Amino acid sequence: MEILKTPTVQWGAAAAPQPGRKTPTLQWGAAEAPLPGQNESGDRFLVEPFNNGVLIAVVDALGHGHRAAQIAAQTTDTLARHACDNVTALVRRCHEMLHDRHGATMSLASLDWPSRRMTWLGIGNVAGVLVPHAFVAEARVKHLLVRGGVVGGDLPDLQPSTIMLAHGDTLIVATDGIDEQFADQLPQDLTPQPLAEHIFAHYAKSTDDALVLVARYSVAADGREP
Ligand SMILES: [Mn+2]
Secondary structure (H helix, E strand, O other): OOOOOOOEEEOOOOOOOOOOOEEEEEEEEEEEEOOOOOOOOOEEEEEEEEOOEEEEEEEEEOOOHHHHHHHHHHHHHHHHHOOOOOHHHHHHHHHHHHOOOOOEEEEEEEEEOOOOEEEEEEEOOOEEEEEOHHHOOOOOOEEOOEEOOOEOOOOOOOOOEEEEOOOOOEEEEEOOOEOHHHHOOOOOOOOHHHHHHHHHHHHEOOOOOEEEEEEEEEEEEOOOOO
């Protein structure tokens, strides 16, 4: 399993700090491994900042091994080049790119800093949940809609959903190599990288490539750590 440092993406990070200004930040971590016996994974993620936003993508290319890894990489490269496009346009672009190859399933979340909104579009078998701030007792994990289909194959109707983000909201996106029950019992006090590793350690299946990405939205006053 690849262990990554927890990176952060911050809106306006290059600007001079201003007392009282609130700076939205995305902190993320991921854990992944190929199907046992394979050297490469067909699951791949992308966290790509663009002007005023960040594109988060998790892709599961059909099949396993080198061929699937190549297709997954071509798909995330395409998404990265056009990260500021809306999620519907991104899926259509990938659909055209993949139409003569094996397809892929994918879930995309495009975060817009100024409006604090996240637009979600899921196709196939990449699950997404949004966990409210601090796992407060009455809060519920929200399962995000994923429609059956394949990008590059049988594409479903593309109907994105838009969600207002609040401080501390955590998006978890996982391929079908992670048991979907991962959201039933989430530990309460982990930052994104340890949470991704926890989910992977407890819910990764040994029958498929597996990948989980955790991204937490926060808003902190300038000069403080998020
Ligand atoms: Mn899979």
